[in-house]
Amino acid sequence: MTLAVAGAAWLLAWWLNIRLAAGPKSAITRFAVPAVFGVTILIMWECVVRALNVPGVILPPPSAIALSFAHNTDILWIDFVQTFVRGALSGYAIGCGSAILIAILVDRSLFLRRGILPLGNFVAALPIVGTAPIFVMWFGFGWQSKAAVVVAMTFFPMLVNMVQGLASSDAMQRDTMKTYNATYWQTLIKLKLPVSMPFALNGLKICTTLALIGAIVAEFFGSPIKGMGFRISTEVGRLALDLVWAEILVAAVTGSLFYGVVTLVDNRVAFWHPSRRR
Amino acid sequence: MRSLLPVATVSMFVIALWYVMAVVMNSAWTLDQAKRSGVELSFSEIVFDTMEQERPRLPSPHQVALELWDATIDKKITSRRSLVFHGWVTLSATLLGFLIGSLLGVLLAVSIVHSRVMDMGVMPWAIASQTIPILALAPMIIVILNSVGLSGLIPKAIISAYLSFFPVVVGMVSGFRSPEFMQQDLMRTYNATAWQVFWKLRVPASLPFLFTSLKIGIAASLVGAIVGELPTGAVAGLGARLLAGSYYGQTTQIWAALFSAAILAAMLVGTIGMLQRVTLARMGMDR
Structure with missing residues (x-):
């Protein structure tokens, strides 16, 4: 029926x-x-x-997941704060922020740029989540180790994008700045940073997903008794799959919203780039 | 080639920084040991000791290199302590999952390109799925499949498959759409069927996109296989080596496993890059 x-x-x-x-x-x-x-x-x-x-321990129906979500909002909120706000967001800010600063330093030297771009591209393709056990050992079970994993995961993709972005002004524009007798700082603020924005925001978008993955997977290696990754791995062990699915729902919505917010910023800041022309 | 010297310089700098960090992070233990046995250590003695600890906080580069050599060349490859053995366990799951995932991805991309309903209904979900941390599903898939009686290679391959699936779908849809209107019009003036347009125009035009998305896909597959090995309780594979190392505080083992994962990733992406160069050169599409 x-x-x-x-x-x-x-x-x-x-x-x-x-x-x-x-x-x-x-x-x-x-x-x-x-x-x-x-x-x-x-x-x-x-x-x-x-x-x-189908037994609930294999695949619970959506209605059971919704019920579990409604019953466990307090747990879900605690986990959200622990994993996303403390772990992912702080790591994202530190990782992307330091990558931008280092990219600005690297941009002053062609030699450094040629050295760092291939290496950065290489490291960005590596399974960096694997560093999670090392960081858990160094920084303990708290959110600090999760933030450190997120920093390691977001740093290189952001660095590569930012270095490319800062180098994307063309020779004519740089010459114009030179004829204006612009100082380094003026060139940086009025030419290089603005032209790098599409690249920077592309990097920031890629890093939103990486940040959440890093924070969740790092909790599989050890965590205080809260956090999305911790909850998923322990509730799977207790076969409470409706709560696991509710947690995954939170992760999915958080990931999409995070990405959406950065996309909104992107649309406001980098609207002029040719790839946006319709 | 002109970037060889800069890359070498930066790499040397990274290794030097690593040695300095090893001294800084391991010296606390050295000093503590010296204080307990009441010995005064000179600076060079401290530096020497930080390089040779049994369980350092940060193993020095040559310790990791030695461990890698020891675990790949010196051990028999059937030994459970051999990284070749563990690497193969991970690699087989990665490759199987990658094959399934990219094949299904290409198939879905074909149906999205040819059906307006699929395009409007499924494509937004495929794009949105890239913004969510699907890796969080891994422990559940492992445990559920285990309770159904599937364990070992297949569950890990499934995680690898769905991680490589979505990048391939999104990349291939733009690949199949990359022929310009002019070229499509030309096919129409030849009275080409949809089948002919697909094989003679869309498929060749999509190849650069195919290789790019395969590179992303195989890197994601490897991450999936490694993470898939975590909830099984560290039986075999590089992920299991990572977990076992973190349980028993074997830092050198963790670093060696990490580096073999990195080497594996580099080889996989490199292989696809080589295929890409050869294929595109044969087709006259290389720059």
């Missing part, structure tokens, strides 16, 4: 989406089509889990 409902919902949504997508693209259809798709997946999930009697 429930399987039939699932099938009917699928067909209905499929038909609806084909109708919606066939029409002219507008702001409404742009939002409605993925929304219908998402809701259908949720309905299918709920119906299939109920119809086949």
Whole structure:
């Protein structure tokens, strides 16, 4: 019976989406089509889990996850503060901030730039999450070690982007600054920093995801009795999967919002870049 | 080639800084030991001791290099203490997951390019999924699959697969869309079918995008396989070496595992880079 409902919902949504997508693209259809798709997946999930009697320790239905979310808002909030505000955000600020400062220093020398760019690109592709046990050993179980992992993860992608950004002004613009007899600081503030903004914000966007991953994975290596990574790994052990899914929901929403906020800044600051032309 | 000297200089600087940090971080233990046995140490003695500790806070570069040599060349590769053995465990999960993930990713990208409904319905989710930390799902997948009776290679490969899946989808959609209107119009004047347009225009045009997204995908796959090894309780693999090292305070072992993971990542990305150069050169698309 429930399987039939699932099938009917699928067909209905499929038909609806084909109708919606066939029409002219507008702001409404742009939002409605993925929304219908998402809701259908949720309905299918709920119906299939109920119809086949999948045990809750393997896959809880969305309704159970929502219930668990509503019951455990206090726990989720504590974990959110511990992992995101203390671990991820502080590490993100330190990592990206220091990368920007070092990029400005590196930018003064062509030699250093040639040396650091290939190395930075190389390190940015390495599995840096692996440093988590080392930082946990150095800085203890608290949020400081998580922030340190986040610093290590965000530093190199940010550095590479920022160095490229600062070097992206063209020769004509630099010559103009020279004919104005501009000092180093004037060139930096009025030319180099503005032209580097699209690159900088691209780096900042990439780092939002890395920061959250770093903070969560580092908690798998040791943590006080709070935090999203800690909760996920211990509640999985206790087979309380509805709480695990609620925690993952928080992580997903946090990640998307974090990315969204940086994208908003990007749209305000770097609107002039050619890649934005429509 | 002109960047060889700068890169070498910066690398030398990093190694020198590492030695200095090793002295600074390990000297506390040295001084403490000396005080207990009532010996006064000269500066050179302190420096020498910080390089040779059994369980240093920060092992010096040559200790890590020795451990790497010891664990890869000197040990038999079937030994459980060999990094080649653990590296292979991780590598096999990475490769299997990468194959599954990138294949499914390309398939989904094909359907997104050819269907407006898929494009409008699925694509926003594929993009949004890149902003969320999917790695957080890893422990749950491992434990659930374990309770269903699957353990070992497959669960890790699944984590690797979904980590490499989304970058490939997003990259390949822009790849398949990269032919210009002019080229598409030309295909239409030839009366080409959708099948022909796909194989003769879209696929060749998408190759640069394919290799770029494969590079991102395989790096993500490796991270997935390593993290996938953590919740199983440190049985085998580089992730297990990391975890075991952190349980028993074997810092040199952690660093050696970390470096072998880095070497593995470099080899994997390098292999795809080489394929990219050879393929694009044959097609006349290299710059």
